[in-house]
Amino acid sequence: MPRRSLPVKTRAVHKYPTPGYPTRPQALADPELLAENLPRTWRGRPEMAGAVVAFLALNACQHGSSKESLAESEVRLSGAAAPVFVHGEGRGAMGCVVVSPPAFLSEEEALQVIGEELEGHHLVLTQFDIPIEGLTFGQKEESWTSENGEFLSEVFDDPDRPAVTFTLDRATADGNVGVEFVSRKDYHDLGGPRNYSTVQGFDLLEISGRLSVDLGQREDGCYYGVFYDPMENYGRSNWMEPTHQMHATRADAKERSEELLRLQVRNFLTWLEGQGVL
Amino acid sequence: MRCRYCYAPPHGGAQMSLETGRRAMELACADSEASCGVVFFGGEPLLRKGLIRDLVAYGQELQRAGRGRFHYKLTTNGLALDEDFLAFAVDNDILIALSHDGVQEAHDRHRRLRNDRASWSVLESRLRALLAVRPYASIMTVVNPDTAEHLHDSVEYLMQEGARYLIVMLNYDAQWNNASFRVLRRQLRRLGDSYLRWTRADRRFYLSPFEVKIASHVDGHCWQEKRCELGRRQLSIDPSGNIYPCVQFPSAGAESEWCIGDVRGGVDEERRSAIHALGQHKHDSCANCALQKRCAHTCGCLNWQATGRVDTVSPVLCRYERSMIPIADRVAKVLYRERNPVFLHKQYNAAYPILSLLDDGQTSTP
Numbered sequence: 001m002p003r004r005s006l007p008v009k010t011r012a013v014h015k016y017p018t019p020g021y022p023t024r025p026q027a028l029a030d031p032e033l034l035a036e037n038l039p040r041t042w043r044g045r046p047e048m049a050g051a052v053v054a055f056l057a058l059n060a061c062q063h064g065s066s067k068e069s070l071a072e073s074e075v076r077l078s079g080a081a082a083p084v085f086v087h088g089e090g091r092g093a094m095g096c097v098v099v100s101p102p103a104f105l106s107e108e109e110a111l112q113v114i115g116e117e118l119e120g121h122h123l124v125l126t127q128f129d130i131p132i133e134g135l136t137f138g139q140k141e142e143s144w145t146s147e148n149g150e151f152l153s154e155v156f157d158d159p160d161r162p163a164v165t166f167t168l169d170r171a172t173a174d175g176n177v178g179v180e181f182v183s184r185k186d187y188h189d190l191g192g193p194r195n196y197s198t199v200q201g202f203d204l205l206e207i208s209g210r211l212s213v214d215l216g217q218r219e220d221g222c223y224y225g226v227f228y229d230p231m232e233n234y235g236r237s238n239w240m241e242p243t244h245q246m247h248a249t250r251a252d253a254k255e256r257s258e259e260l261l262r263l264q265v266r267n268f269l270t271w272l273e274g275q276g277v278l
Numbered sequence: 279m280r281c282r283y284c285y286a287p288p289h290g291g292a293q294m295s296l297e298t299g300r301r302a303m304e305l306a307c308a309d310s311e312a313s314c315g316v317v318f319f320g321g322e323p324l325l326r327k328g329l330i331r332d333l334v335a336y337g338q339e340l341q342r343a344g345r346g347r348f349h350y351k352l353t354t355n356g357l358a359l360d361e362d363f364l365a366f367a368v369d370n371d372i373l374i375a376l377s378h379d380g381v382q383e384a385h386d387r388h389r390r391l392r393n394d395r396a397s398w399s400v401l402e403s404r405l406r407a408l409l410a411v412r413p414y415a416s417i418m419t420v421v422n423p424d425t426a427e428h429l430h431d432s433v434e435y436l437m438q439e440g441a442r443y444l445i446v447m448l449n450y451d452a453q454w455n456n457a458s459f460r461v462l463r464r465q466l467r468r469l470g471d472s473y474l475r476w477t478r479a480d481r482r483f484y485l486s487p488f489e490v491k492i493a494s495h496v497d498g499h500c501w502q503e504k505r506c507e508l509g510r511r512q513l514s515i516d517p518s519g520n521i522y523p524c525v526q527f528p529s530a531g532a533e534s535e536w537c538i539g540d541v542r543g544g545v546d547e548e549r550r551s552a553i554h555a556l557g558q559h560k561h562d563s564c565a566n567c568a569l570q571k572r573c574a575h576t577c578g579c580l581n582w583q584a585t586g587r588v589d590t591v592s593p594v595l596c597r598y599e600r601s602m603i604p605i606a607d608r609v610a611k612v613l614y615r616e617r618n619p620v621f622l623h624k625q626y627n628a629a630y631p632i633l634s635l636l637d638d639g640q641t642s643t644p
Binding site for chain 2: 034
């Protein structure tokens, strides 16, 4: 039989999460699951309810199911978080002595970019600001001390501020894909230290990495992508530079940041494909 | 008809004789006391209605004599499906599977009549007549790269016409590429959304790519055991009485390595075992794949159709499985989290098909 080569290729999926629904033995270990969830047209019909009870009883005899076995084999909703894809420095500082400050992207600007890229692959983010229960970040403070002419940083827990529950920026309607853009605004909420001096440093890349690890451990069936602001600089070489030129330079920097962010999102999409989500 | 993707096109008009059919049935029930399934397929089996009637009568004769038990299924393009034969099928419990590709744009692209005329409009009344007496008749839809864009609308159309048991298959032998797969994946996602909608609306249906992939997780290793074992669970017999391991292989011919005997001399067991062993081949490309236990890559017949080798996985199948499994899992996860009663009973209650029939008062078998 004549064959022709096909442009699609075989490829192994190296990692695939446990589906977010149980196997038959796991489901039937809880007899109430079926007995308490009868299809609408079966309710009020004793013969249908009786048949379900009979089936469950038969199943229990065959498999010896019990509540204990459910606990042992409880469905674990798997999930995964992509690594943070590094495009852009993601670090910088703002304050009096900083001559080359970063041009931060706003959440709206960044989520616009992320949304555009994902929608190109038919992932539409329709859920907004989803609290992720159980994932909290203690608040930190940073202070500087001078010792023998050297400035030393010390980070400690901020006793005056309660821990903050993480809120995911966006997710698809089914909760299968979720994204977080780590912005300047998020920095402190995610455990980045506050500095009450005149200079505030930001390490969004490091914070994003930690967040990605935390999300990856949740196994809640969601595939998370964590992106960070590349924080491109817009340094002024001449302090006498007219203000309108400065704005132009900042706009250029933001444009570069957006392009770097796009690269992060495209890497994430490739990762999703590798996971079998796309 | 002259369907463009047919894997069993006419070969010189050869027709099976009654004698060959009878010998095939005797052979089928010789070694088993279990009910033996007889599937009439072609070409187009309804061109030989008389032979089908005679063979069903012969099956009853064998059964009365205690020499075998039979159940029947027939795969047809529907053109020759008339009231008379439908009544015969109902009387004799013959399940009918109708090949129908859905909306007119999809169906008429490949399912052409002998004179290259379109066949969709001819089939409308046949489809309705079949579903009126057999709502759970299998409707088999083949998707090609150039019809993928119509997949969702095709399934929706068939559901609107009353179909409840839909089997959607890819033409694995077609020239799929990344672009056509993107279209297909989009359609499968849309279908997933409709699956959610239909299930939430308490509709009873079976939609093969979803049910099969969900079952591959729900039933775990049992699902592996249910899969086709080349040359073991079913045999195909061509009009001359030659025996092959599956429905795709008669096109290879009696001189080919795939012919494993004939109805007069019986099955060459050595050859059958060799072919079965080929089908059990462990595919290196799948060794590290997390989806291998849920995937149909072990279907030797399908691999042969697409690659010309039983032991070489079809890249189209691989790509399809990688697309389909996450979509099916997404749908199942949503319905499970909602504790949707129809979903729960359909997937986890083994008595669901019977209870479902009791519920809607139908007499046909899902």
